[in-house]
Every structure is written in structure tokens, then in C-alpha cells.
Amino acid sequence: MQLGMIGLGRMGGNIVRRLMKNGHTAVVYDKDARAVAALAAEGAVGADTLEDFIAKLDKPRTAWVMLPAGKITEATIEALAKLMQKGDVIIDGGNTFWQDDVRRGATLKEKGLHYLDVGTSGGVWGIERGYCMMIGGDKAVVDRLDPIFKTLAPGIGDIPRTQGREGRDPRVEQGYIHAGPSGAGHFVKMIHNGIEYGLMQAYAEGFDILKNAGIEALPPEHRFEFDIADIAEVWRRGSVIPSWLLDLTSSALAENQTLDNYSGFVEDSGEGRWTVNAAIDEAVPAEVLTAALYARFRSRKDHTFAEKILSAMRAGFGGHKEPPKKPDTKA
Amino acid sequence: MQLGMIGLGRMGGNIVRRLMKNGHTAVVYDKDARAVAALAAEGAVGADTLEDFIAKLDKPRTAWVMLPAGKITEATIEALAKLMQKGDVIIDGGNTFWQDDVRRGATLKEKGLHYLDVGTSGGVWGIERGYCMMIGGDKAVVDRLDPIFKTLAPGIGDIPRTQGREGRDPRVEQGYIHAGPSGAGHFVKMIHNGIEYGLMQAYAEGFDILKNAGIEALPPEHRFEFDIADIAEVWRRGSVIPSWLLDLTSSALAENQTLDNYSGFVEDSGEGRWTVNAAIDEAVPAEVLTAALYARFRSRKDHTFAEKILSAMRAGFGGHKEPPKKPDTKA
Amino acid sequence: MQLGMIGLGRMGGNIVRRLMKNGHTAVVYDKDARAVAALAAEGAVGADTLEDFIAKLDKPRTAWVMLPAGKITEATIEALAKLMQKGDVIIDGGNTFWQDDVRRGATLKEKGLHYLDVGTSGGVWGIERGYCMMIGGDKAVVDRLDPIFKTLAPGIGDIPRTQGREGRDPRVEQGYIHAGPSGAGHFVKMIHNGIEYGLMQAYAEGFDILKNAGIEALPPEHRFEFDIADIAEVWRRGSVIPSWLLDLTSSALAENQTLDNYSGFVEDSGEGRWTVNAAIDEAVPAEVLTAALYARFRSRKDHTFAEKILSAMRAGFGGHKEPPKKPDTKA
Amino acid sequence: MQLGMIGLGRMGGNIVRRLMKNGHTAVVYDKDARAVAALAAEGAVGADTLEDFIAKLDKPRTAWVMLPAGKITEATIEALAKLMQKGDVIIDGGNTFWQDDVRRGATLKEKGLHYLDVGTSGGVWGIERGYCMMIGGDKAVVDRLDPIFKTLAPGIGDIPRTQGREGRDPRVEQGYIHAGPSGAGHFVKMIHNGIEYGLMQAYAEGFDILKNAGIEALPPEHRFEFDIADIAEVWRRGSVIPSWLLDLTSSALAENQTLDNYSGFVEDSGEGRWTVNAAIDEAVPAEVLTAALYARFRSRKDHTFAEKILSAMRAGFGGHKEPPKKPDTKA
DSSP: OEEEEEOOSHHHHHHHHHHHHTTOEEEEEOSSHHHHHHHHHTTOEEOSSHHHHHHHSOSSOEEEEOSOTTHHHHHHHHHHHHHOOTTOEEEEOSOOOHHHHHHHHHHHHHTTOEEEEEEEEOGGGHHHHOOEEEEESOHHHHHHTHHHHHHHSOOSTTSOOOTTOTTSOTHHHHTEEEEESTTHHHHHHHHHHHHHHHHHHHHHHHHHHHHTTTOTTSOGGGOOOOOHHHHHHHHTTTSSOOBHHHHHHHHHHHHOTTOTTOOOOOOOOHHHHHHHHHHHHTTOOOHHHHHHHHHHHHHTOSOOHHHHHHHHHHHHHHOOOOOOSOOSSOO | OEEEEEOOSHHHHHHHHHHHHTTOEEEEEOSSHHHHHHHHHTTOEEOSSHHHHHHHSOSSOEEEEOSOTTHHHHHHHHHHHHHOOTTOEEEEOSOOOHHHHHHHHHHHHHTTOEEEEEEEEOGGGHHHHOOEEEEESOHHHHHHTHHHHHHHSOOSTTSOOOTTOTTSOTHHHHTEEEEESTTHHHHHHHHHHHHHHHHHHHHHHHHHHHHTTTOTTSOGGGOOOOOHHHHHHHHTTTSSOOBHHHHHHHHHHHHOTTOTTOOOOOOOOHHHHHHHHHHHHTTOOOHHHHHHHHHHHHHTOSOOHHHHHHHHHHHHHHOOOOOOSOOSSOO | OEEEEEOOSHHHHHHHHHHHHTTOEEEEEOSSHHHHHHHHHTTOEEOSSHHHHHHHSOSSOEEEEOSOTTHHHHHHHHHHHHHOOTTOEEEEOSOOOHHHHHHHHHHHHHTTOEEEEEEEEOGGGHHHHOOEEEEESOHHHHHHTHHHHHHHSOOSTTSOOOTTOTTSOTHHHHTEEEEESTTHHHHHHHHHHHHHHHHHHHHHHHHHHHHTTTOTTSOGGGOOOOOHHHHHHHHTSSSSOOBHHHHHHHHHHHHOTTOTTOOOOOOOOHHHHHHHHHHHHTTOOOHHHHHHHHHHHHHTOSOOHHHHHHHHHHHHHHOOOOOOSOOSSOO | OEEEEEOOSHHHHHHHHHHHHTTOEEEEEOSSHHHHHHHHHTTOEEOSSHHHHHHHSOSSOEEEEOSOTTHHHHHHHHHHHHHOOTTOEEEEOSOOOHHHHHHHHHHHHHTTOEEEEEEEEOGGGHHHHOOEEEEESOHHHHHHTHHHHHHHSOOSTTSOOOTTOTTSOTHHHHTEEEEESTTHHHHHHHHHHHHHHHHHHHHHHHHHHHHTTTOTTSOGGGOOOOOHHHHHHHHTTTSSOOBHHHHHHHHHHHHOTTOTTOOOOOOOOHHHHHHHHHHHHTTOOOHHHHHHHHHHHHHTOSOOHHHHHHHHHHHHHHOOOOOOSOOSSOO
């Protein structure tokens, strides 16, 4: 099957590669002509402009947009919509805010165009592991493009099957899901990322407590010096908490147990924030997911203004001076 | 190798079974004579009393205590210590508070007895998966009992090896670790459980948001009805958040997507609380692990007194009446 | 000075009364003709319709809308805008979302109308204590209407003056502030309410711990039965934590120490949610304000779906049964 | 009445001064002879040694220990107990852990000595405002020493009386309370401080959101530059959130709106930690009080190890680089 891909970064490029390796064809476009040339050398049909891209696609066209969420994606989809014809499909595979998908799905439908939002997970590992895809949009279109999704998905592989799933949608076991109408794909992907933040923070706090189990503030008989790399590894095997995130942690610690190659300045993408917003809209108390998000906010600050307010109050009621700036734990 | 086991519940009994299946022998004791008889029928040597148990063990004796943490374990270990001789070993495989291990290790050492604290993970699945063990105590004793631990551990199996671990303690890859001196085993197990709470709550909140994505309080165009069982399953395959806990969740949802076979009244064991206490002693901000613990506290209450205080204040300043008791979301 | 008031509920009616008591005049309108008649009997000019209301106001007109935030307020302001003339002023004194104010301020300015958003605090006590007002909009209009705001504000009274405020805006000490352009008033009021949630929850948790200090789960020598009403009262006097909210709590507890006249089902208004949204937009970690909001969400549920997920996982890995449904603490 | 005071720091010294100003007498002792001399110059009887201190006190003696909680206080009370006689009273007015009081109360009772634990609030302002005191111990002793407590307490002053307190203990309105047996005084003081942390953090977060309302990450039409000093002041007057802590905040901001005279490195005393421990022992979810404590932990670190774990995971699954170390908000 033929797919058009706009945006040939790590994700877009590897998606094309995985498709071509499995017998599909691709028309590719990127602002960076070198990225186009590179994929063309691997067998894709390169396009110089968006118009050229459209012209080179078979009808009905399928254009997968894999760009940073926000203005660039929005502008590209608007431009595509002007060039495309009834029956063509636009896929947004990036990390778009699901309410934008709802809006776009409705707007494009008025023009006779189809729109799919595909939350795509897999990161740098996707090209070999396959991509877990969460898809929103019309059933007929999702079904039509099934060969693409099936190829990109990881497939069952050696992950054990879940009992009791007889009679359920078999695509799910392959690693992709038609989650619902426009927006549903990115909504599910958003929650995936929100959970990811929570899981990461849970491990991170646990290792932090282990790391600081030997500090001088503790009574000598209650201090421990743990081999954190070994602990991460042992938990991978027979404990209750193995996970892919723990695998990655064990790898990182095996490489450098101190992690002093990292500063601990942690970015957050939109999904964590949107997850909290969704929780609030639904009046669902999402304590852990929110705490995980806030930990990232905090990681990017030297001090908050809130902390200065605390210091000012303490000086006010107790004449308390601030302690010397000496971290009381290890980082 | 011979092991004595006191406490033949699900954990203790299965540990004995896994050992015997792999060529070890066992002397077993339990207050419930039927439990002793059952294991004796499977090949263990049954003991009628603690004295009988001691008498039937080869010297130096190894007695693994697998009882509920707290008074029963404490009393049993005290009784054992009186009956045992220099060089004998007591293992506490339960969920004991690590500071009790530190104390016991020192007290028993004065008597010439050895003490190991073994945090044992694996639950009902341990007999087939093997047990992840986190061991505290003297190196010589841990080394001497290696055949036991090696047999109980899951082994490498088909879990991929972590790169960069060359030259590190090979036992870790088998699923057991000598974590440090007395207390270290249960400390690491405590953190394991603390992380477990956090991971569970992260998934739980994510699914809660998905579950409530269709409530009437939301604008109609922003409502979704998700198939939560399918979403749990798809995330097992190629996403960033696969884990054993997700496997279990997917199974439970495949069986009954509404989970109305559960009330949501969630117990907490001591480890979650001790984890938070340890974090506080170390001045480590463990937001997520604490929030996960509190969510369990909250799950066991109809209403907190705190909430009534809020209602009273609201009545006081605004004349606000309490809303009708109608949950605004799905559970 | 003359003020038009639309919405004669507790807040709107009392604002009119406080103004009239201090020499101002009022034209009043409400869908409920009885509310209009009641205030007319106290000296206000009653209006039968919005058109009548507009006709009875001197030019340039000032219409204060005091209705529930959302659709009713929006529709009323739109209707007013059609009837009003260049130079007239619309005040939204309700709990409107500040981004709606930003939009409205811009839209109305195009029509030559002025718009003020006034966050109004004071609740049922405002008629005697006065209202703390946080005002957004054009300086000239705020200055022109100063006689209204000055009368509604509490004034300095016997609250001690803060040192170091010489040369600062003297209105602030009277209890009202021109906080900035359109939206600024409701933004500041939103943060006020967000803080209010946090303060309330802090007291509530403290009293909850005191209330449960005698539960049987604690060792007998560590149990206390506290007189919570007395503790609330003593903290009003010389401690670090006196506040108006504590005054209200002490009153409520003096009346009924068990608070069993409340169920603990706690509503949240939009401001707490918007505060968290604002924190997230700014990447400010607002742990306490968010936890306070979530405590309210939780208060309105019997059980969350998240809790059932936890139960399902626990059954999955450990065969744990749910404990009997017996709250472990007092509420 | 005569009181012996050990520890003549800011608190101990001022307590003596307030007593002497109101007709009581004092015997004073401190390791620092200059502190003794200073108070002797103001009318107190100075003691050179603990023995001298005991000798100069009338029987039955009353010795108030006002030292940093922990080892110094413990050692001093042990030394006092050896020198004192049946019927004498030891008061611990510091910030002692309440479980130590329970233990001491029992131990001293065996020797025929009385023990009172007095949680004392008031800080540097106590000498003029009076001290709010929360007292644990035997009723007869508390009653006998009432003249002391009555003088130290703030009295009713101009703080309005709470309705419905007729028939209740009148001491409470004076600002002191006999909270229960040994430990009860410090338990109540501990909760007071726990609440204090929560209140402080609630204000702090609110001001942090206001402070950052103009950052560039926000859409231009949604940015505000607030005068935070004025906002703190206006909330003191007629809003729902006035408090003594807000008074102090308003003062600090009037002096220096940027608070750049503070680094935001915030100490925590034991009470906040013990409050969380108490909540956990009681299974009371104290989200806000805990979050407030953790905010202080976090304020004293450059980066946590947890954050480095997050960075390592993100590098592992997504190849994400850490963002440049540029705080995204104002502090």
C-alpha cells in the first residue's frame, strides 16, 4: 500500500522505513531536502514541494503528518486540505491535543476529507519493536488503511496472550486499536503518557530513597549503602514491578550508577498537562499523575517564588533565618 | 540442601514445594497440623512442635520463618533463638519492618546465631515464576545458603539481559540479591512495595480518566466511550508502559470490564507506610508514593472528618449547602 | 451614585442594600419579580424587563451583573450590550472565568462599551463586613465608579495597617484593588479561591488527625481523646494559625463538635479548577492547591474506578481479597 | 508565683520577662552565663549551676525547660530528675516529640515527679501578644500552675468571642488549654505546626501563580503583571482568607516585593514530619500537610536523584536530551 509521509524526523523516517521493508511504498516530503534525499536513496519517492507530494500520491491519497504538535502541524494540515480532494485521508501521527482533532475532524469532513488521529508510541525503539498505535476517526477509513497499521504494529511476538479476550477485536493484540471517533486516538495516547509520567516518578522516588539511605542525618545503625544498579536489575526478575521502564532504568544504571551524566532537568510534553486538565474536567482525583507532572515543573527551577514566600513568612513570625544552602541529600 | 520452614501458608508452602521439586529437602512446622500433614504427604518431614522441628533439622540448622509480620513472627523467632545453637540460621522471609531486622540481627549475633532478612516477592505466582529475593545479613551465611536461594529464584529465563552488567554480581540476574547487612533485605523489599503502590495508582488514575471520559458534565463533542479492556491490552504491545501490573490489569478487564466484582476497598500493608516514613527521615520528597498510599487510606472511608470540616466552613462563610449525595463520576 | 443591578440573589441584593444605606441609588432587575418588588420596597427603582432597566438608568449607565457564572451571565451581557450605548459600563461581579473577561473586554470595547470584571469576596457576611473587590478593566472607568467601590469595600476598620505601604495605592487598604486590565480582577479572585481551598484543607486535615488520635489501631499509651472545639478556639489566640476560616471552624465546632449535621459532600466551584489550570499553564507546581481540589472531588464519590483497578491488580498478583467494608477511622 | 527557667534564648528569656512584668518571680539558668546575668539585671534570680538552680527554687519546685528538642532537653530533664524531690514539676516547653513526653511522664511519675509538656506558640511576637499554650499532664498540676499559664497567655483581648462556648472551659478563651495527659500538649502543638505548613504553602503557591502570570510561555492576551504586595494587602480586608500569616506576608511584600532578599531555602522542624507520621499511623490521608512538607524538602536541593532517574529513562526510551538549564518561571 502507498503512504505519503510529511516530516522525516526520527519518527516519520523510521515509520517509512518499517513500511518499505515490509513491501509498502512511500512518497515523502520534508522541509529539509537532505532528509528527503536520504529516504529516496532507501527507496521512497521524494517530493520537492507539498504540491509535488500531492501530485505523486495515488488517489485516494493518504498523507501521514509527523511533525511537532502545534502551529506547524496545524498549518501543514490546512495546506494539505486545500490541495487534497474528496476521499483523501490526512493522518496526524504526532502528539496533537485531542480537542484539536475533534475540531479538525469536523472541519475536514465538511470538505469531504477524512481525518485520522493516531497516537503513536514507540520512540527510538519503534523501528524494531513496532509502534503501538491508538487511532481515532471513521471506521471505514481505519479499515481501509489496515495494511499500513498492521505493518507498523509490533504484532503478537512473544508477549503472552491475555486470557478471556476471545471474540474481541483481534487488532488490539497486534498492538493497534481503533479507539473511537476523531480525538479518541490522541486522547488515549495522552492518558498513556500521563500514566508514563506517574510510573516514571514512582520508580524515581523509590530509587531516590534507596540512594539516600546512607545519609548522615540517619542514625548510624540505620544507614545503608545500596548498589542501586543491582537492585534495579533484580526487580526485573520475579518481582511485582518489572516493566519496560525498569528495563531502561537498569540499563542506564548499569552504564553509570551515579547518573551524574544527567543534570535532572526534566522536560514535560503537553500530554502530562492535558491529562491533568482532563482529570479536572471529569472531577477525577488524579493525585499521582499530577504529582508526577509537578515534579517535572519543579526540576526545571532553581527556586520557586513560593519558597521565598515561605522564607519571608518564617522570618516574620519566628525570626527564622534560612539554613545554609547545603543540600541535605544526594542527587 | 535442607531447609526448615515455619509457616505453611500460601507463600511458605509453595517455597517448600519449589525447593523439593528441585532436589532439596524440608522440615516443616505450622500451628495447623493439617498444613503439616499436607506437605508431609508431598515429601517434607513434618514436625509436631517447635522442639520437634529443631530436633529434626541437621546442624547447622536453617529455619525460614514465613509468618505474618509483627507479634507472631517476633515471638516465633524468640522461641527459636532459645532452642537453637551457635551457628544456626534464622531467616525471616515475611514482610517485617527493617528496623526490627537491624535489632534482631544484633541481638541474635550476641548469641552466636545468624539472621537473614529476606524480602520475598512473587505472590501466588512465585511457585512457577520463582521468587525475587532481597537478602540482608552476613555475606558468609548468604553464600552458604546459596543453593536454596538459587533454586527459589526465577533464573534468567527469557527476560533479556541488561547490557553493561559484565563483571557484576551474577546472582542478581538470577533474581536474588545480597543487598547489605541485616535490615537491607527488607528495606529494599519495602521500597519495592512502595514503588508498586505508585505504579498501581498511576495506572488506576489513567483508567479512571478513560472511564469517565463520557460523563454528562462534559460537552457532547468532547465525550468518549472507551473500551478500557482493549486499551489495557494494546498498551502491552509496543507502548512505553508495558509491565507485569498492566498484564494483570488487562486480564482483569478482559474478564469483567466494569470491575463491579470489586468494591474498591483497598488494604495497605505496612511497607507503603514505612516507605513514606523512610522518605521523611531522609528528607526525600516522595509525592507519588505518598499519594498512592493516601489513595488507599481514602478508599476505606465513606467520608473523612476533614470533609465535614470543609462543609462546616463553607456553611460558615458562604451559607453553602452540601450538594445532593450523587457521585459525579463513574466508579 | 446610581448603580443598576441585575440578579438580586443574596450577593446582588445585599450589594444594593449596602449601597442604598450609604446614600447611593439603585435600579434593580431580576427574572423573579418578587425579588424586584422586595428591593423596591426598600427604596430601589424596580424594573420589569431588561429594556425597562436600561431605560431607567441615567447615562452613562452602569449595570452590575450578579448572576451565576456561565451561560446566564454570558447571555445577559450580550443582551445588555445590544441595548446599551457608547460609554455605558457593564460590570460582571460574579465568578466568571477570567479568559471570558479578556474576550468580552475586547468585544465590548469594539462597540464603545466599557467592561469591568469584579471578583467579589465576602459571602453572606459582606453586607456587614463589606466586600473585598478585585477589579479588572480600564483605569478611567474604575476611577469614575470609585464611589461605588469605596462604599462596598470594608474600609480600614480595626484591622491593623501594614507598615511600609506609604506611597502605595490607598484604595487597597480600604479593601479593593484595580488589579489590571480585563480579566485581572477575576484572575486574582480565582487565586483567592484557590488559596481558600488550600487553607481549608490544611485545617481540615489537622482536625482529622486530632479526631482520629484515639483509634484502636494505635497503641493504648499513644491514644488521645481531644476536645476539638476547644483546640480550634485556643488556636485563635496567640498561635501562628489564626484566621477567619479558623474563627468559622471554631464556631461550627462550638455548636456541634461531631459535625454529624454534615455529610462531608463538598462542592467545588470553578475557581479551584481554573487555579490548577493556570498553575499548569505557567509550569508552577501547585501541589497543595491541587490536593485540596482533589480532596473535594473525592468527597463526592463512594468509590472511584481507580480503586477498583487497584483491587483487581491486588487480586491478580497476590490473591488479596478486599478487606471488609469497615472504615478504619472516624468521620 | 515562682518559676524556674532553664534555657534563656529568645523564647525562654521572653517568657521570664512577661512573667516578671506581671508580678511573678523567676530563677533562671543557662549554660551561657551572660544570658543569666542579663536576666538577673532585669530582676530574675540567676543560678550558676543546675544544683544552684535547684537550691534557689522554693518547694515544690517548678522548672520550665526551654531548650532545643532532642538530646539537650533529654539530658537536662534527666539531670533535673536526679536533683529534684517528690512533688516537684518539670515542664518541657520546647518542641519535643510527643511520644518522648508519654515516656517521660511515665518515668518521672515513678519517681514522684510531675511532668507537663507545653506546646508554646507565639515566636518572637509572644512577649507582647502572649503565648498560645497547649498543655499535657495531670490536671492537679496544671491547675496549681494556673497563675503562670494565665499570665503567659494572650487573654481575650480584642479577638471576638465565639458564640456557643458558654459552659466550656474558660481558660481556652484566654489562649491556653489543658489538652490531655502527658504528650497531649505537644501532640496538639505538632498538629498546629503541621497546619501552619499547609497554610503557608497554600498562600505561597497562590502568590507563585500570580507572580508568573506574565511569563512569555503564555499567549500575550493572557498575561498579567500583578502588584503582589497590593494583592496580599487587599485580601486582608473583607476576603475569605485573612489570617495572621497573610498579615506577615503583606508586611514582607510591602518591604520588598521581589523577595530577592530570600533564597527560598526553607528549613523544616520536626513537627511537620511527625504530623505526617501521625496521619499515617491513623490512616488519615493528609495530602496537603504532606505536600507542604515535601515542598520544603525540595526547596533545599539543587536536584533530586529522582530527577536524574527521570532524565535517564527519557534518554532511554525516546532519546530525549535534557533541555537547557533555564528556569521557565520567575522565582
